[in-house]
Amino acid sequence: MTQPVRLIPLLCPHCQNPIPAQPDEVAWVCTNCQKGLLLDESKGAVPLNIFFHAGLSAGKTGAPFWVTRGRVVFQQRETYRGNEKKAMQAFWAEPRLFAIPAYALPLEEAIALGVKFLQQPLKMEAGKPAPFLPIVVSPQDVHPLAEFIVMSIEAERKDALRQLTFTLSLEPLQCWILPV
Numbered sequence: 209m210t211q212p213v214r215l216i217p218l219l220c221p222h223c224q225n226p227i228p229a230q231p232d233e234v235a236w237v238c239t240n241c242q243k244g245l246l247l248d249e250s251k252g253a254v255p256l257n258i259f260f261h262a263g264l265s266a267g268k269t270g271a272p273f274w275v276t277r278g279r280v281v282f283q284q285r286e287t288y289r290g291n292e293k294k295a296m297q298a299f300w301a302e303p304r305l306f307a308i309p310a311y312a313l314p315l316e317e318a319i320a321l322g323v324k325f326l327q328q329p330l331k332m333e334a335g336k337p338a339p340f341l342p343i344v345v346s347p348q349d350v351h352p353l354a355e356f357i358v359m360s361i362e363a364e365r366k367d368a369l370r371q372l373t374f375t376l377s378l379e380p381l382q383c384w385i386l387p388v
């Protein structure tokens with residue numbers, strides 16, 4: 209996707225400070241007022257709450273994630289052999305906590321991290337601000353990535369999955385800086 213040309217500099221919506229934005233970045237913490245902001249394609253920079261995890265160690269760079277609860281409703285699970293439908297339905301009976309990497313990562317690694325988080329979620333406790341890797345994954349890209357994570361979890365079950373159809377609904381996203 210080509211980046212839109214920015215004819216006017218991005219300004220912090222809280223304090224009007226110019227944001228030294230790199231071309232791929234979509235969200236920042238303002239260096240002047242320390243508040244979060246997100247690039248909205250139509251509105252420019254809009255306020256964004258950025259949460260820092262309590263488990264971040266001082267002086268270490270954290271990694272940004274889009275975190276949200278997601279509910280999965282399955283329509284069909286077709287297999288070549290075996291049938292793990294009951295295990296699948298038990299696992300997804302309640303909404304699950306998703307964390308989608310928001311920093312630059314190859315797709316396979318991003319999915320693997322998302323799967324790991326979903327299976328062993330962190331307790332989301334906020335702590336002190338810390339430096340973090342650039343945020344380059346926009347909120348619009350989160351839903352397809354979360355669908356990949358669901359597919360990946362289901363493909364790893366003991367049966368031989370042939371086809372899976374489901375709908376995934378996500379709650380509003382939160383931006384978290386997590387220890388990695």
Ligand SMILES: [Zn+2]
Nearest residue numbers: 220223238241
């Ligand atoms: Zn500011």
